[in-house]
Amino acid sequence: MADRTEQFGAREGTEGIVRCDACPVLCRIRPGRAGACHRYANEGGRLVRTDPLVLLTRTVEAAEPVVPFLEGAEEWAGELAPREQVFVTAIGAGTTYPDYKPAPFIVSARHEGVDTVTVVTEGIFSYCGLKAKIDTDRHLGPEAAPVRHEGEQIGHVTTAEYGSQMLSLGGVRHLTGGSKREGQVTCAALLALCRKEAIEVEIEGGARLVLQAGAAPIVNGVRESRMRVGCGSAAIGIFAQQWHGHVDEVVVLDDHITGVLTEHQAGKCLGMRPSGLRVRGRRSTPGRYFQVAHPGAGWGGTDITDPLSVIEGFDPKQAWPGMRVLMTSTTGEDALWFELDEALRPVPRPMPEAVARTVARIGENCEPAMTSILFMAGAGGSLRAGVTENPILLTRRVQQGEVRVTMGGAPCYLWPGGGITIMADVLRIPDNAFGHVPTPALVAPIEFTMRADLYAALGGHVEHALPLAELLARHAAESESAPWPAANPWPEAPR
Numbered sequence: 001m002a003d004r005t006e007q008f009g010a011r012e013g014t015e016g017i018v019r020c021d022a023c024p025v026l027c028r029i030r031p032g033r034a035g036a037c038h039r040y041a042n043e044g045g046r047l048v049r050t051d052p053l054v055l056l057t058r059t060v061e062a063a064e065p066v067v068p069f070l071e072g073a074e075e076w077a078g079e080l081a082p083r084e085q086v087f088v089t090a091i092g093a094g095t096t097y098p099d100y101k102p103a104p105f106i107v108s109a110r111h112e113g114v115d116t117v118t119v120v121t122e123g124i125f126s127y128c129g130l131k132a133k134i135d136t137d138r139h140l141g142p143e144a145a146p147v148r149h150e151g152e153q154i155g156h157v158t159t160a161e162y163g164s165q166m167l168s169l170g171g172v173r174h175l176t177g178g179s180k181r182e183g184q185v186t187c188a189a190l191l192a193l194c195r196k197e198a199i200e201v202e203i204e205g206g207a208r209l210v211l212q213a214g215a216a217p218i219v220n221g222v223r224e225s226r227m228r229v230g231c232g233s234a235a236i237g238i239f240a241q242q243w244h245g246h247v248d249e250v251v252v253l254d255d256h257i258t259g260v261l262t263e264h265q266a267g268k269c270l271g272m273r274p275s276g277l278r279v280r281g282r283r284s285t286p287g288r289y290f291q292v293a294h295p296g297a298g299w300g301g302t303d304i305t306d307p308l309s310v311i312e313g314f315d316p317k318q319a320w321p322g323m324r325v326l327m328t329s330t331t332g333e334d335a336l337w338f339e340l341d342e343a344l345r346p347v348p349r350p351m352p353e354a355v356a357r358t359v360a361r362i363g364e365n366c367e368p369a370m371t372s373i374l375f376m377a378g379a380g381g382s383l384r385a386g387v388t389e390n391p392i393l394l395t396r397r398v399q400q401g402e403v404r405v406t407m408g409g410a411p412c413y414l415w416p417g418g419g420i421t422i423m424a425d426v427l428r429i430p431d432n433a434f435g436h437v438p439t440p441a442l443v444a445p446i447e448f449t450m451r452a453d454l455y456a457a458l459g460g461h462v463e464h465a466l467p468l469a470e471l472l473a474r475h476a477a478e479s480e481s482a483p484w485p486a487a488n489p490w491p492e493a494p495r
């Protein structure tokens with residue numbers, strides 16, 4: 001590991017103690033010990049970063065007319081092939097505090113004939129959180145209900161999306177605005193989720209969940225398998241033609257919009273005879289009903305376990321004995337077939353094969369349920385001073401699309417409006433990219449890539465720029481190469 005004492009620390013006294021100043025905690029670290037975050041350690045009186053600097057490499061196809069990105073690679077030690085492209089991520093790069101110091105690495109390189117600069121730093125994010133998208137139609141808890149982890153509130157339930165329940169986790173209020181324990185527990189929960197680990201959370205008045213990026217959510221001990229095909233009305237629209245001729249009526253039960261086929265526009269277009277089936281709830285438009293039941297863990301995200309209980313009755317002027325009715329949930333996991341007897345009472349019967357196939361088709365059209373974790377943070381604050389002496393210029397050029405922002409090489413979505421507010425899928429960010437400091441705050445990699453002339457125009461710390469080949473040679477012992485994730489676009493400097 002390379003000595004970072006000059007960059008991030010200072011030797012103190014005669015006992016070999018090193019003071020780390022890479023974050024506001026300012027740890028005094030004894031020889032052989034690590035700092036509070038375990039990211040820095042004292043190795044024989046030298047401050048070292050305990051994780052390697054992560055380099056991502058990809059081999060350029062010979063047929064691709066690309067000027068080698070790694071200029072001078074032939075002269076360099078030869079560990080990398082000349083046609084290999086290298087991107088220096090901020091993973092393991094270290095942080096600077098206070099931020100007016102230049103970022104740990106400012107890398108100059110030539111790519112496709114263009115001189116570029118990538119500014120690389122591990123940002124300390126007090127303003128950060130996660131958006132968790134949980135593919136399930138099961139009711140997880142009321143909107144705005146607190147989400148707790150180890151007894152502390154770390155977030156809340158936010159607006160549901162199409163087929164997914166959403167949680168907002170972390171954020172500056174939970175990190176800094178509550179008790180010390182709330183901040184620590186929130187930070188630990190965010191870190192675990194960013195590291196693609198599983199955590200358990202409990203929603204007040206709702207479900208107990210196990211969440212892990214890229215894995216199916218576990219709701220009250222049951223692993224979710226299907227993401228619904230759509231709301232009840234959408235399911236009616238999608239499958240109406242396949243039901244036509246096999247059924248007299250279909251009810252698709254859903255917590256938000258329950259569909260009734262013959263009344264729905266889809267049934268009308270097919271010329272279906274009105275069935276006279278009346279469901280409970282508030283009629284929105286023909287064949288579309290709101291609030292047929294309470295939210296819950298039953299059919300279609302409702303609290304219904306007996307589907308017949310949502311039927312108010314049958315209009316004797318329209319319904320007829322022998323009428324065949326399918327009731328199903330939006331995932332096809334729950335379904336019931338019944339026929340009306342002479343007194344127009346529903347009598348459950350075995351489902352005909354042709355109808356069972358349509359229910360199976362609903363299931364076939366459901367995607368696998370998954371938990372998605374998006375990291376969201378404001379990179380606007382003082383972190384920008386490590387890039388340029390005039391931070392507003394960086395903000396403007398990022399907003400104008402002239403500076404590419406990545407996290408461990410992974411693409412970021414940039415929110416419109418002020419600041420540099422970014423969002424990235426943790427599954428696209430390499431492993432071991434996230435850390436924390438006990439302030440508490442999350443540490444995450446961030447890279448800014450741009451043309452070299454633009455970097456100079458921004459008032460960048462150009463005197464600290466290090467040619468890529470030199471950086472690789474100088475930091476070979478403390479760096480580690482990994483293959484470029486094929487799903488991520490290569491972060492070229494915007495033209």
Ligand code: SF4
Nearest residue numbers: 020023026027035037
């Ligand atoms: S918490 Fe980590 S980064 Fe902060 S001063 Fe201590 S060792 Fe350095």
